[in-house]
Amino acid sequence: MNNRTWRSTTVLAALAVPILLTGAAAAAVAAPAHQQSRLGITTVSNPRPDLVSGGQVLVRVTPPGARSAREVRVSAGGHDVTQAFHSEPDGSLLGLVSGLRTGFTDLVATAGHDDRASVRVVNHAITGPVFSGRQQKPFYCETTAFGLPPATMPLCSAPTQVTYQYKSTAGKFAALADPASRPADLATATVGGRSVPYVVRVERGTIDRAVYEIAALADGPATPSPFTAAPGWNGKLVYTFGGGCNSGYHQGAGTGGVLNDLFLGQGYAVASSSLNVLDNNCSPIISAEAAMMVKEHFVETYGPVQHTIGWGGSGGAIQQYDIAENYPGIVDGIIPGVSFPDPITTAGPVADCRLLNRYFANSSFTDAQKLAVAGWNAYSTCVSWDQTFASRATATDSCNSAIPVAVRWDPVTNPHGVICNSNEQFANQLGRDPKTGFVRNTLDNVGVQYGLKALQAGQISAEQFVSLNASIGGLDYTGKPVAARSAADPKALDALYRDDIFNSASQGLASTPIIDQRTDLDFAGAGNDIHTSEWSFVVRQRLLQATGTAANQVIIANHATGAEQAAASAYELDAMDRWLTAIDRDRSGRSAAAKVIANRPRELSDGCYVSATQRVQEKLTYPSSGQCGALYPVASNTRMAAGEGLAMDVLKCRLKPVDFGDYPVRFTAEEKADLRKAFPEGVCDYRKDGVGERAAGGVWRDYGDRS
Structure with a gap:
């Protein structure tokens, strides 16, 4: 199988939640085409076929071993759409099915007279909502903050725009009018051992009433295709989340940020939206919906993603922890910085x-x-x-x-x-x-x-x-x-x-690789900062209580200096990529949670940076202990x-x-x-459970109102 898909199917199966694929359907997707005995069909751009948006969906059809791809026919709502499908190196067919009506459409694949597979897709408006429920009104538009035309309340829709940036040899991003041009000070990036021009395609538009941004290296003005690998893209996505916490009622004037050299310079694509900033709306549920919809659009534009890494601090960390817990599969691994567990x-x-x-x-x-x-x-x-x-x-x-x-x-x-x-x-x-x-x-x-x-x-x-x-x-x-x-x-x-709005760490987090990026801001010398270190250990304790282990969470501390933070970020991104790649390749029968623990890189452990060039590896504890505890003492809080x-x-x-x-x-x-x-x-009496305390009711909760 081509692994460039969301891994939410295996995560959800491990949690015993009937969300996407189980039994024979899941096995059909997991096995290479030549091993299948029956035809298979799955949605790729959104593995939740009931939560598709925007009128289109990327679909994979996997012929059985005895059948040729040329025998396959695909229909959508009774209309033949076979021509939309392209042969893939693994023998499957990949197609972008467009023109979906709002509501359900049955996608049916057939091979000969006796082999048939189908999936029911439920399409939602690109303006949302999908599962977050009734949208806030009034809702004030801020498209002009992104250089987009003014928009009309409350949907705040604006046409998609594509611009280009390049990184100069001086290390700065600058606007590039013609993506085919090569300025004299154009830098290069190294992706997969190959040097490529450091030109970035930046796409902006509106999805789920938010302004979204997508950035990826581009070699010229060609439009990306889900069927052709984009030059300079490593097949992986970093999804960024912004901080703060506030009430909403407006679109937001910023995203989690996509022009990031750490990511782009290694070939990652980067995506975010204004509703992935908690200061624009402090709802991890709305953030999850926006991220799902933006990621779906990204896959339909660029093609399947090998894995998605979450990134962001403070409120950005809250979103990662809460989305991984309650909407698993949107992000595959998370790197929350200066974290809190939930609002x-x-x-x-x-x-x-x-x-x-x-x-x-x-x-x-x-x-x-x-x-x-x-x-x-x-x-x-x-x-x-x-x-x-x-x-x-x-x-x-x-x-x-x-x-x-x-x-x-x-x-x-x-x-x-x-x-x-x-x-x-x-x-x-x-x-x-x-x-x-x-x-x-x-x-x-x-x-x-x-x-x-x-x-x-x-x-x-x-x-x-x-x-x-x-x-x-x-x-x-x-x-x-x-x-x-x-x-x-x-x-x-x-x-x-x-x-599970109060994050119990009992659902999706158990099957999520976590590198908690703990930049130390506990002391007044850091500037009266709110981002104190005990919160990383609050999440760890919840994992221990819920699952008996926190082996899927690594905490790494660093000082609040540019060099140390840069060194820590580079290491953590690389380690998470290696961790997820190993999980992608794991074909064992272990549960998703067991695969996460078994495939953690051997050198990846708790620890702290003594300097930009020296990382101490030791278990971090609460109360503090060891060399890291002396360098980065952890206190408590009012409660x-x-x-x-x-x-x-x-x-x-x-x-x-x-x-x-x-x-x-x-x-x-x-x-x-x-x-x-x-x-x-x-x-x-803290020896007793809290008032109203109960087990979480399951992941992917839908708040229903489509109005």
């Missing part, structure tokens, strides 16, 4: 920091005590969380400039206006609170004992502990600090666990400092009565009364 888990410490900063502003806590309560290596992390992201929990404080002020929510003048709250993108999953009109609340700090570990360590007094917890309060549904603690909506909790475990898998804790025998200090009678008042229902 929901991260939101707890973010909200905590707003509350802590507010409390500490009028308290007697020393800087050392503030740090002990917060848990991080530097309290500036909490300051930064408050300054940069706590506004995302409010109704309007983080509205993008593309959203006119006149349409924004106001409780009096515009109660049905646009709400710029980072939970807005989960309306289809969580629903809205009928009392407020806001998406159901996911934040909860009822029973959380802030500073518990600091109290236990003797770093704060009993009086300070009581005062902090009696006064900390919570956030109301508009994100405003209030005296009462925040309480999550039970229906929201049920959906978060059921739909872990309040007693929650490393997995941080409790969104709303179960409560137990306040027991003063649990504390290593003596409280006065007044302090006891104040503590009972602060925790009238009790304090968190």
Whole structure:
């Protein structure tokens, strides 16, 4: 078989999810053409035939060993489309079937009178949605930010444009009007041992209401074909994801970036879209849909992909972890940088920091005590969380400039206006609170004992502990600090666990190669940064709890210097490519998860960069240990400092009565009364599962509304 396809079929089969191909159909695709006993037909550009978009699909027909490809006939909806198919070196036929109507079409292949195979394709509009559910409205267009013509709301469609860039011998990208020209300062790239002109074809257009970008080396102005290998393309794709986290309602003015020398210079194609940037819409589900649709278009333009590598940091890492977990096969291996597990888990410490900063502003806590309560290596992390992201929990404080002020929510003048709250993108999953009109609340700090570990360590007094917890309060549904603690909506909790929006690492991640790129930003010297290192270990702990192993996740730390980051990135990309290539070639009967672990390159392990030229290989642990632990100490965060475990898998804790025998200090009678008042229902019991906690309900969830 030609391996240049998505590997989602094997991933999903291993997860026992009836999504694509099972049994004889899967075996037919996996075996070389001469070994097959029956005719086979599969969709290549999107291995989910029920989720095709844009009116076309790349299809592979595999004749049985006794049949010739010349005997094969293919029809779509009863119309002969055989002429669209081309013979491949492995004996199969590859064809781009176009003109699909919205809805289902049966593709049928026949060979002679007695051999027949079919697949039902369900086509969706190129503007979406496919599985993400009802689209946000209003939706403001930003096509002009990409040099595309102005577009009309809410679909924001624009014609596709192709431009060219070249890399100069000075190492810079520059516009190239004529792709056939060869500027005097044109650099070359080496792809597969062959030197090629460093000219890049850049395609921009709109898919799923987002602006997408595709970049790949090009040798002249020829249009790429799915049937002919593009000069300079190594057959592999890097899909980039951008950071941030915000509510949406606009198209976005940037993507994860495609003009990247690390990728293009080795022959990788690069793709992304504006809805693969969480700051444009903080929904990994919408991001998964956009990535699926853009990748489908890429395959229909360039041909089958050997494997796809995810790349991006912060919110870009969230998307990789969450897409691999819930929509496996869109990306085959992931390289998340400065990672977080998901938006929901991260939101707890973010909200905590707003509350802590507010409390500490009028308290007697020393800087050392503030740090002990917060848990991080530097309290500036909490300051930064408050300054940069706590506004995302409010109704309007983080509205993008593309959203006119006149349409924004106001409780009096515009109660049905646009709400710029980072939970807005989960309306289809969580629903809205009928009392407020806001998406159901996911934040909860009822029973959380802030500073518990600091109290236990003797770093704060009993009086300070009581005062902090009696006064900390919570956030109301508009994100405003209030005296009462925040309480999550039970229906929201049920959906978060059921739909695995809270990433349990129990589904697709088990079969995904992961290289967690941990650039160390924990200390204030890095610039009050929010990207702290404990989050990589949160994901690791969830993998261990869910599957009993984290052997498919490698964590590599590096300092935040250009040379080290460049060395780490180059190594990690190469290692992931070798890892995926080995999995592609594995014809054993092992499960997909077992293949991932068995084919990890031998020298690829946890470790850290001591310098740009020296990488230490040792297991990274939490708490920190070894040489890497000394160089890159890992701390905790507000919830872990309040007693929650490393997995941080409790969104709303179960409560137990306040027991003063649990504390290593003596409280006065007044302090006891104040503590009972602060925790009238009790304090968190992290020995128990969280409220609403349940097993995830399966991958590739479809939120149904096609309107």
